[in-house]
Amino acid sequence: MSTAPRRPSMGDVAARAGVSYQTVSRVLNEPGIVRPDTRDRVLAAIADLGYARNRAARALKTSRSSLIGVLTDGSSLFGPAETTTAVEIAAREAGYSVLLTSMPPGGQGADQVGAELLGSGVDGILVIAAHAGMDPAVGAVAQAAPVVAISAQTSAEAGVEVVGIDQGRGACEVVAHLRRTGVRSVVHLAGPPDWFDARARRCGFEAAVTAEGLDAEVLGSEDWTPRSGYELTLQVLERGRPEAIFAANDMMAIGVLHALHERGLRIPEDVAVVGFDNTLGAEFLLPSLTTVAQPFAEVGRAALGHLVELMDGATEAAETPRALPPRLVVRRSTRPERTH
Amino acid sequence: MSTAPRRPSMGDVAARAGVSYQTVSRVLNEPGIVRPDTRDRVLAAIADLGYARNRAARALKTSRSSLIGVLTDGSSLFGPAETTTAVEIAAREAGYSVLLTSMPPGGQGADQVGAELLGSGVDGILVIAAHAGMDPAVGAVAQAAPVVAISAQTSAEAGVEVVGIDQGRGACEVVAHLRRTGVRSVVHLAGPPDWFDARARRCGFEAAVTAEGLDAEVLGSEDWTPRSGYELTLQVLERGRPEAIFAANDMMAIGVLHALHERGLRIPEDVAVVGFDNTLGAEFLLPSLTTVAQPFAEVGRAALGHLVELMDGATEAAETPRALPPRLVVRRSTRPERTH
DNA sequence: TGCGTCGATGTGAACGTTAGCATTCAGGCG
DNA sequence: CGCCTGAATGCTAACGTTCACATCGACGCA
CATH class of the missing domain: 3.40.50.2300 (Response regulator)
Structure with missing residues (x-):
């Protein structure tokens, strides 16, 4: 590492572009409001310096972390892995990053995991591969942030929305x-x-x-x-x-x-x-x-979409489908169906 | 969400415990330095209020996010999934959280992923299931943060340490x-x-x-x-x-x-x-x-350990083993060995 | 020509935390 | 009794960003 030359800040970009840091902020947040030539100058400065917004400062000020916590079982199963990937991709597209948390094996420490997830300041939580052992962790966080569980259980814990496969x-x-x-x-x-x-x-x-x-x-x-x-x-x-x-x-x-x-x-x-x-x-x-x-990927996307809706404050019933249909795949391990 | 009653801050805890917020900070960071009875009062207040430190503020002030980025292929393969879980658990034990990022399918957008990872302010990056398509992303971040790749490649890109299975x-x-x-x-x-x-x-x-x-x-x-x-x-x-x-x-x-x-x-x-x-x-x-x-889990732990060493500034050659031995498992799909 | 308006940009403050220094207080020693 | 030491705690500033408001200039219209 040595003496890392401190990542550039908005101030640095502003100085280089000959504007104030506020203008830089505006270019990033509401590009439409700033004059095209000014915007170009700022963008050029950003590119030159390799500037990237400081997530921590942004989170501190807006009190939104742009982080969603994904709570999953640690069990490397095929379905959960597929779903996790789909969630991550959908989250990125929606402007969120994924904080991955897996349940410690053995089931103990569940409430501690919940507390950590909470303390990390995530804006919402997605539970994948839900089983009963996760309840304490989920219960702990459900009051502080919206929670969506990908689960088969329809009547869920208080405050936990469920999206799943039927x-x-x-x-x-x-x-x-x-x-x-x-x-x-x-x-x-x-x-x-x-x-x-x-x-x-x-x-x-x-x-x-x-x-x-x-x-x-x-x-x-x-x-x-x-x-x-x-x-x-x-x-x-x-x-x-x-x-x-x-x-x-x-x-x-x-x-x-x-x-x-x-x-x-x-x-x-x-x-x-x-x-x-x-x-x-x-x-x-x-x-x-x-x-x-x-449809693991699809349910992952749907669940994330629903979570985003909740985080954006849509308390009303959402349009997202809540139970996706699975699909029977007939192969050689069962006898052919009788056409009778 | 409605009007979320704002998570308690250090100030709230301090007021309840009858101390200044600085003392609260000290209780959390250097418990030894504060008098036992004061400490107990503060801890009680923390428990009462359900206080949890604000990660964003902490990251902003210390310029360390306690986040490690895990860059993985999106391909739900067994090995990567196992490794990811092991890394996450090891990271939690070391006081870090895991920001999961998967490479978008198709291979394009690799440098964008790199930039995002960088912008998210991670303290270090772990690359799982490395393949050549990740090089642009890895290269982009290697200058700004320590990178450890779990890979078979021994001569790696500049600035990227490698831990792997032989x-x-x-x-x-x-x-x-x-x-x-x-x-x-x-x-x-x-x-x-x-x-x-x-x-x-x-x-x-x-x-x-x-x-x-x-x-x-x-x-x-x-x-x-x-x-x-x-x-x-x-x-x-x-x-x-x-x-x-x-x-x-x-x-x-x-x-x-x-x-x-x-x-x-x-x-x-x-x-x-x-x-x-x-x-x-x-x-x-x-x-x-x-x-x-x-030994997926083992290599995950080893890689994370090595990354933590790097983040802590240990530039010298580390003690962590760099290439773990795999183990042949003989079963029925090969003939018995001849004892000749 | 003067005034109002609006679009574009700048300034100050604040988010919650930690680092550095200042302050307070008790106790020991000359 | 006064001074010094050290432990315990408080105060101020700063991290980088966004929000609310202030300012500035140009343009249109009477």
């Missing part, structure tokens, strides 16, 4: 598809019960199998891993053989495929398999996996 | 392992040539096959997707059948497995397959995949 509908479409392929019995391997998405998929599944009159069973998992899918499948097979297994996400489905293959069962002839997420690679599993594609 | 060594171990299983010919499906990691794996591969005297060929890809792995494998098979295929990452390996299976080839008896990354799920592919596990 997980229940996704599960429902899976069941309907299985039904049309002639499946009569299906087992759902549910995700961790404290994750809202997992709950919603499970609920959707239960409602759908009742409506369709299928023979169904649900087994719960503690995580989203392939290993869970593998072990639960072995458990299932000990008790009998369903005609289909619906895993709560693609990772678990990988474990399901592995277990079935190990037991010499043919997919989908003996057991059909369905996942959820349409992870990169699902298409090339063996066999390629029928799954539910979620 | 990709070449990983490739080398793969080749040695294949050799020990009796493989004589191997094809490497290289990753995108503008990614430093891909280049390093390729170089390591080429050096190793020369040293081991194997019959080798390299095919390049434009991305890291399963589809590329699939299509390149079909190309390979048209020209002959190697005894092994080494994909540049696990995603591509998924495509390889799929293509081989489609052509009725047995894995590993006809063709052995190796991936790279040890993605969640690699263990449960069919067959479970031999691959190279990278």
Whole structure:
């Protein structure tokens, strides 16, 4: 670093352009109000000096940080990662930067995370991959700044708006598809019960199998891993053989495929398999996996848009869609639908 | 939002505790210097009011933002996601927050991203998943703030320190392992040539096959997707059948497995397959995949530690290890090693 | 020619914090 | 008893920006 030659300030730009610093400020904030030749001179000076506005000073004066906090689970899952990226890009386009905060593993320290997020002065908060463990952190900040959660949960905590993908509908479409392929019995391997998405998929599944009159069973998992899918499948097979297994996400489905293959069962002839997420690679599993594609990027953009509306003070109900539809992707791991 | 009742300031805390705001500042910054009973009173007032320091004011006065910029590719890949999380946690422990910035897809706007990062006043920058497309952005900021890149490239751009995983060594171990299983010919499906990691794996591969005297060929890809792995494998098979295929990452390996299976080839008896990354799920592919596990979390922590050293002004060579060793994970997609 | 008006720019103050120096007070020593 | 020392605390200024208001000049119209 040595003696860093101090970044140029508005004063420096002003001196070089022969105007006052206020004019520089105006060029940056309301370009229309300043005379074209003056503006050009200022812009030239800015370019020469490589000037960039001091975010801290700006935030201090306006009491708006142009920062949005993104609170996410630390679990490198495909969906959250996709969503985070989409949020970041949308935020940049809206003039915000993203302060990334991940929940510490193990679940403790949640309220501390909330306090930090609050202290960092973010203008709003977006919660990604919401699960129950985040509630303390979210609750702590919801009073001080608008919060939007990307979640399946519709009735949310006080002050928290929810934008999400209609997980229940996704599960429902899976069941309907299985039904049309002639499946009569299906087992759902549910995700961790404290994750809202997992709950919603499970609920959707239960409602759908009742409506369709299928023979169904649900087994719960503690995580989203392939290993869970593998072990639960072995458990299932000990008790009998369903005609289909619906895993709560693609990772678990990988474990399901592995277990079935190990037991010499043919997919989908003996057991059909369905996942959820349409992870990169699902298409090339063996066999390629029928799954539910979620519009992660779209939901990220929608959630950010809604958050921006809230931050801009629009308290009224917004135009943003709140529940985006997922899309069933049929591949080789389920039997062809009967055209009857 | 309505009329948000303005977050409490030091002045408010001071009034409540019956001291001057300077004393409050001291309690926060140098607790030792203030008398215990005064300190307790101040701390009580802080707790009562739910006071949190204003980051912007602090940053303005100290000209340190306590922010580190994390520049990453927007590509939701497993490795980068893992690394990002690890960096965030390590940063929080070191008293920094993470400003996330992803490269816009398509590659244009790189210098604009750099300028924004610079303008946001970060104290240092960490580049994750470095590829050549990031160079303009990195170059733009390297003069103003310390930059550490997590990359395979050892001779980096001026002013950019590099911490990484020894990709070449990983490739080398793969080749040695294949050799020990009796493989004589191997094809490497290289990753995108503008990614430093891909280049390093390729170089390591080429050096190793020369040293081991194997019959080798390299095919390049434009991305890291399963589809590329699939299509390149079909190309390979048209020209002959190697005894092994080494994909540049696990995603591509998924495509390889799929293509081989489609052509009725047995894995590993006809063709052995190796991936790279040890993605969640690699263990449960069919067959479970031999691959190279990278210590993503560890490298994230190491890189952040090094960056903090640089920001603290340690210009001298640091103690942080610069190249961490990957670890070969042998599974069923390669033949057992000969004990000869 | 003088006055009002409006557009363009300059000046002063303030955001909340920290650094530097000034002040206060208690206690020890000559 | 007065002075010095040091610990504890208070006061002032400044960081770079934006907001509110003041100023300046030019132009139009009577």
